[in-house]
Amino acid sequence: MITMDDVIREGHPTLRLTAEEITFPLDSSVSKLAEDMLQFLIDSQNPETAEKYGLRAGVGIAAPQVDVSKRLIAVHVPSQNEETSEAELSSVMFNPKIMSHSVQQTCLPDGEGCLSVDREVSGYVPRHKRITVQYQDAEGIRHKIRLKDFPAIVVQHEIDHLNGVMFYDRINPNNPLALPDDIDVLGTTEA
Numbered sequence: 153m154i155t156m157d158d159v160i161r162e163g164h165p166t167l168r169l170t171a172e173e174i175t176f177p178l179d180s181s182v183s184k185l186a187e188d189m190l191q192f193l194i195d196s197q198n199p200e201t202a203e204k205y206g207l208r209a210g211v212g213i214a215a216p217q218v219d220v221s222k223r224l225i226a227v228h229v230p231s232q233n234e235e236t237s238e239a240e241l242s243s244v245m246f247n248p249k250i251m252s253h254s255v256q257q258t259c260l261p262d263g264e265g266c267l268s269v270d271r272e273v274s275g276y277v278p279r280h281k282r283i284t285v286q287y288q289d290a291e292g293i294r295h296k297i298r299l300k301d302f303p304a305i306v307v308q309h310e311i312d313h314l315n316g317v318m319f320y321d322r323i324n325p326n327n328p329l330a331l332p333d334d335i336d337v338l339g340t341t342e343a
C-alpha cells in the first residue's frame with residue numbers, strides 16, 4: 153500500500169519534471185500503481201485507516217508524487233450529499249488532457265493543500281470553473297467528461313503535477329489574496 157513515506161515532498165526534482173505519456177496495454181506495475189493510488193485516497197479519507205497508517209487526507213494524487221514520472225492521476229471526491237455513499241467523482245485517469253475550458257474562473261476560499269507540501273500556503277489559486285477532460289482508462293479506452301467546481305479544481309491541480317507545476321506557482325506573488333476580476337470563490341455565491 154502507499155503511505156506518506158512514499159509521497160515525495162516539494163524540493164524533490166521529480167515534482168518539476170514533465171511526466172511521460174502512458175502506453176497501452178499497461179505494464180502490470182502501472183496498473184498496480186493506479187489501483188494503489190486510488191486506494192490511498194480512499195484510505196486517507198477514512199478516519200480509522202488514516203489514523204492507523206498516518207495518512208493525510210487527500211482527494212487527488214498524481215504519479216509524480218510517488219516518484220513515478222508518468223501521466224497518471226487518481227481522484228476520489230466524496231459526495232457533499234450525505235444521503236449517498238457514492239463518490240461524486242472516483243477515477244483513475246491515464247494521459248488526462250484538458251480539451252476545453254470555461255472563460256469563467258473559480259478558486260477555493262481557503263486555498264489549496266497538497267500531499268507533497270507540508271506547510272500551509274495561503275492565497276487564491278485561480279482555476280477554470282468548467283473543464284472538458286479527455287483521458288484513457290486502464291483498458292486504454294478514451295473518455296471525455298465535463299467537470300465543474302471542486303472536482304474540476306482537483307483534476308486541474310493533479311494535471312498540473314504531470315507538467316511540473318505546483319499550486320503555489322499560480323498564486324499572485326504580489327498579493328496572494330488579490331482576486332482576478334470576475335473570478336468566483338467557490339461556495340460563497342452558490343448558483
Ligand code: 4LI
Binds near residue numbers: 198264267306309
Ligand atoms: C478529511 C477527510 C480548508 C483549508 C478547506 C479531509 C476527508 C484548505 C479547503 C478531507 C482547503 C476529506 C482539500 C485540497 C483543500 C487548505 C488535495 C479536506 C481532503 C479538504 C481534501 C487537491 C487542492 C486537493 C477546501 C491551505 C491534499 N484538498 N482541501 N485543497 N479533505 N481537502 N486540494 N483546501 N488550505 N489536497 O488546504 O487532495 S486540489 Cl475528503
Ligand code: NI
Binds near residue numbers: 265266267
Ligand atoms: Ni498536489
